[in-house]
Amino acid sequence: MEFRKQKGIYLQIADYICENVLTEQWKAGEKILSVREMAASIEVNPNTVARTYSYLxxxxxxxxxxxxxxxxxxxxxxxxxxxxxDDFVNEFLPEVFHTMDxxxxxxxxxxxxxxxxDNGQTDKE
Amino acid sequence: MEFRKQKGIYLQIADYICENVLTEQWKAGEKILSVREMAASIEVNPNTVARTYSYLxxxxxxxxxxxxxxxxxxxxxxxxxxxxxDDFVNEFLPEVFHTMDxxxxxxxxxxxxxxxxDNGQTDKE
Amino acid sequence: MEFRKQKGIYLQIADYICENVLTEQWKAGEKILSVREMAASIEVNPNTVARTYSYLxxxxxxxxxxxxxxxxxxxxxxxxxxxxxDDFVNEFLPEVFHTMDxxxxxxxxxxxxxxxxDNGQTDKE
Amino acid sequence: MEFRKQKGIYLQIADYICENVLTEQWKAGEKILSVREMAASIEVNPNTVARTYSYLxxxxxxxxxxxxxxxxxxxxxxxxxxxxxDDFVNEFLPEVFHTMDxxxxxxxxxxxxxxxxDNGQTDKE
DNA sequence: GTGGTCTAGACCACC
DNA sequence: GTGGTCTAGACCACA
Incomplete structure (x- = not known):
């Protein structure tokens, strides 16, 4: 049994960036934080951020x-x-369905x- | 941004036990590991397991x-x-729906x- | 024969708090001592008070x-x-009746x- | 706030003996344990038992x-x-009545x- | 052997 | 500052 288990930090940072892209808080062409700025702002080693950026x-x-x-x-x-x-459908949904079962x-x-x-976005048009 | 955030270990242990109950690998009336055995097997302090057991x-x-x-x-x-x-509907589903959006x-x-x-259990009866 | 036997300290602290609530010395909405203050004031480990508060x-x-x-x-x-x-009726009264016998x-x-x-509150109305 | 508070041990021993007398487990004329035997059996200093016996x-x-x-x-x-x-009526009952209030x-x-x-001794005759 | 409790001390998250 | 959690270790009661 693993407790403090988690995805690699660099992937969590990637998720964070993707979230900002998906919610359009960060738009195409915008400059993002430098490796060092990002590293400082989230208190992580710059190498970790560099890995994230490289991956993205x-x-x-x-x-x-x-x-x-x-x-x-x-x-x-x-x-x-x-x-x-892709992640959602192949990694996540199966888990959700299993849990539902x-x-x-x-x-x-x-x-x-x-x-x-709550937020009735279902049938908005 | 939080990397180390997580539910308390004692709740994770509870989840593990619940999983075994839900999948009927542990059945009603069966003895479960003693506080100390469980603690040793998952390498956690006995007090933590005691808290889990008390909660359950x-x-x-x-x-x-x-x-x-x-x-x-x-x-x-x-x-x-x-x-x-309860957890699933109130904690988890909202996240799922947000992600879908x-x-x-x-x-x-x-x-x-x-x-x-894969497992076509949808309309079997 | 047991001399040191007693309810857990955390339950005795709970009793103390309940007493204050019952006698309306502590009223609804009032802040009570912080875990650490209470622990210091009654010279007990903060964890013990935390347990009491969690229980209450x-x-x-x-x-x-x-x-x-x-x-x-x-x-x-x-x-x-x-x-x-509940405590009074199930734990205490039986003892009282036994003693009376x-x-x-x-x-x-x-x-x-x-x-x-002394205080003739019996048939006042 | 006092936790391990209690009546003097010598009075608790007296209570224990009285209990045995009241329930007629010890009857008139029977020899009771010597001071030293009693002290050993309940793991108490012989002087404490001596004080109890003297009191009784x-x-x-x-x-x-x-x-x-x-x-x-x-x-x-x-x-x-x-x-x-006497104890019961003057020390104990007032507390009971107060608690009931x-x-x-x-x-x-x-x-x-x-x-x-449970034990319907009320109207036995 | 079982669990229950308390302590001391550390670290974390939230406000 | 607040409470929450975990750890290590000790001691107790029950069986």
Missing amino acids: QDQGIIFMQRGIGYFVADDALPRTQVLKK VLGIKIEDLLDYYQHR | QDQGIIFMQRGIGYFVADDALPRTQVLKK VLGIKIEDLLDYYQHR | QDQGIIFMQRGIGYFVADDALPRTQVLKK VLGIKIEDLLDYYQHR | QDQGIIFMQRGIGYFVADDALPRTQVLKK VLGIKIEDLLDYYQHR
Whole structure:
């Protein structure tokens, strides 16, 4: 049994950045914090942030301009959605469905909860 | 940004026990590990396990026989379902729905995934 | 023969607090001593007081405001009465009746004592 | 606030002896444990037991035969009843009645509990 | 052997 | 500052 288990910190930072992209708080073309600034602001070793940035650059979500800094890529939003949607559907949903089985929650119940949740964004148009 | 944040260890242990009850790997009336055995097996302080057991006893999921040990309660399964269903619906589902919004996943997509998942338990009866 | 036997200290502290609630020396909404203040004032380990407060919070007799402190709950008085009435009837009264038997005191004698005690609140209305 | 507070140990030993007299487990004329035996059996300093015996001898509940030991007095039972009845009525009952007031328990409730307690010794004849 | 309790001290999160 | 949690170690009662 593992307690303090968690995803690598660099992936958590990536999630944090993706969250900002997905919620459009960070938009295409915007400069993001430098490796050192980010590291200082979240109190993490700069190498860890560098790894995050490198990973996100691989994913085409941010890009680097040597000597200038990192920027949100033009198609960061759809790429991030694709990346995270994949995680969500393949890693996360199966767990959710399993939990529902174990707890005896039916898909109809879930629909119910969805339709009656606080922020009624369901049928807005 | 928080990296080390987590539920208390004693609640994680409770979750582990609940999982075993829910999946019926531990059945009503069965003796569970003693406080000290459990503590040794998961490498945690006995006091922490004692707190878990005390919490689960309050919830009516396990019961104690002084000088003998702890046992799975007769109605542990339904009680655990109720307990966890609550968590699931109030803590977990809202997050899921928020993530779906952000990722542009519609409830219909989710239904789709549900109906086409591996173990086709959807409409068996 | 046991000399040092007693209820757990944390329960004795709970009794002390309940007493203050029952006699309305502590009223609904009042802040009570912080865990550390109480611990210092009664010369007990803070963990022990924390356990007492946690227990009383479970009972709905006090409530916590994170970073602020603990307060007497709105319906502390009735809840305390219920809690203690239970103790009185199930734990205490049987002992009293047994003692009366052993001492040859009849229930009528007890009624007599009740009606002639100092503060004649018996039949005031 | 005092926790390990209690009556003097010598009085607790006296209570223990009185209990045995009242329940007629020890009868008039029987020899009781020697000071040293009693002290050893309850793991207490012999001086403490000596004080108890001296106190009970003053009350006429036990008597001593020099070089032989202590014995239960002939009229130990009634004397003990008187002694304890006094305590019960003057020390104990007022507390009980006060507690009942604070808890909102009426004398009629108490009669009820008395008549419905487990061992129906109420109207045996 | 079982669990229950208390202590001392540390660290963390929240306000 | 507040409370929450965990640890290590001790002691007690019950069986």
